[in-house]
Amino acid sequence: MSVVVAQDLTMTYRVPVRAGGLAAALASVVRRRYRDVHAVRRVSFEIAPGEVVGFIGPNGAGKTTTMKLLSGLLHPTSGRIDVLGFTPWQRRAPFLKGIALIRGSQPVGGSQELTVLDALDYQRLLYDVTRGDYQQALTELTDLLELEPLLERQLRALSLGEKMRVGLALALLYRPRVLFLDEPTLGLDVSATATIRRFLATHAEQTGATILLTSHYMADVQQLCERLLLIDHGEVQYDGSLPELSARLSPFKLIRVSAPSARRDDVEPAGEIVQTGNGTWVLRVPRADVARATAALLSTVDVADLAVEEPALEDVIDRAYRDGLA
Numbered sequence: 001m002s003v004v005v006a007q008d009l010t011m012t013y014r015v016p017v018r019a020g021g022l023a024a025a026l027a028s029v030v031r032r033r034y035r036d037v038h039a040v041r042r043v044s045f046e047i048a049p050g051e052v053v054g055f056i057g058p059n060g061a062g063k064t065t066t067m068k069l070l071s072g073l074l075h076p077t078s079g080r081i082d083v084l085g086f087t088p089w090q091r092r093a094p095f096l097k098g099i100a101l102i103r104g105s106q107p108v109g110g111s112q113e114l115t116v117l118d119a120l121d122y123q124r125l126l127y128d129v130t131r132g133d134y135q136q137a138l139t140e141l142t143d144l145l146e147l148e149p150l151l152e153r154q155l156r157a158l159s160l161g162e163k164m165r166v167g168l169a170l171a172l173l174y175r176p177r178v179l180f181l182d183e184p185t186l187g188l189d190v191s192a193t194a195t196i197r198r199f200l201a202t203h204a205e206q207t208g209a210t211i212l213l214t215s216h217y218m219a220d221v222q223q224l225c226e227r228l229l230l231i232d233h234g235e236v237q238y239d240g241s242l243p244e245l246s247a248r249l250s251p252f253k254l255i256r257v258s259a260p261s262a263r264r265d266d267v268e269p270a271g272e273i274v275q276t277g278n279g280t281w282v283l284r285v286p287r288a289d290v291a292r293a294t295a296a297l298l299s300t301v302d303v304a305d306l307a308v309e310e311p312a313l314e315d316v317i318d319r320a321y322r323d324g325l326a
Ligand SMILES: Nc1ncnc2c1ncn2[C@@H]1O[C@H](COP(=O)(O)OP(=O)(O)OP(=O)(O)O)[C@@H](O)[C@H]1O
Pocket: 013, 014, 015, 037, 038, 039, 057, 058, 059, 060, 061, 062, 063, 064, 065, 066
């Protein structure tokens, strides 16, 4: 039984077209012209309870639009959506209590004059959380998100990383079962990013929440998601695991060999040298050839260490965005 179902989901925005210049501006007042932007086209997928799915694609691919459709902020042009048994755009109370949309670009909405504690208390009232559940959730979230020093501070005075932590606490206070996370690490420094990733991994594991996550940082996806949905030009291009995508897009693996006494001529026959220095060599080898190349290296050079690696995910995804998956 899936908790999220999108079937032939389509969203077309109608945008006014205006030519430059005063005459054209005046003419457009009398006779408006429009054009269609096909943001999402016949997108279909299902997500099972407890799955953590990475939703990736280049700028303008349709990720945010899909997230807004799934969380009921937009009404689709056509197609069917079912989240926790509800039709999102109807925005029924039990649906709203079952999901959260968290956007890295806008982690905390509402009045920025409130203190963090006041905002959390206000959220308790909005979502009708009992005092007992509130106290328990607050204690857990304060601990996991290190909120203690922030509780008495005003929202407007928080840094971006602090806002994201508070945004997560506000969203999770009512314990939604489905999370739509749109760029949760956007603009954060290395340590804030690591905190958010750690928190999300722990949260998913402890609560079994279902998560759909967009990010332009492949490390987010790599560390958190077992399954990837790749969307481009509004259409799903790939739905599957990361290693499968890697294998499909990159027919090579990398062999990293540490052999301080070896010379270039000893190593070169095993594969194409793509990096060298400090007695370490990185060779690019066709996948089917890895066993042969490894055996050849071990028999011909004095190997101190050897590792077979997948190519960097960033490179694989960049290729998928540029050249497609055909
Ligand atoms: N309110 C809107 N009105 C008109 N067109 C829109 C609107 N919102 C998005 N679009 C267009 O729809 C397409 C998909 O945009 P969307 O924001 O869903 O992409 P995205 O994958 O989230 O991109 P990014 O990674 O840059 O955030 C783009 O061409 C965008 O310009």
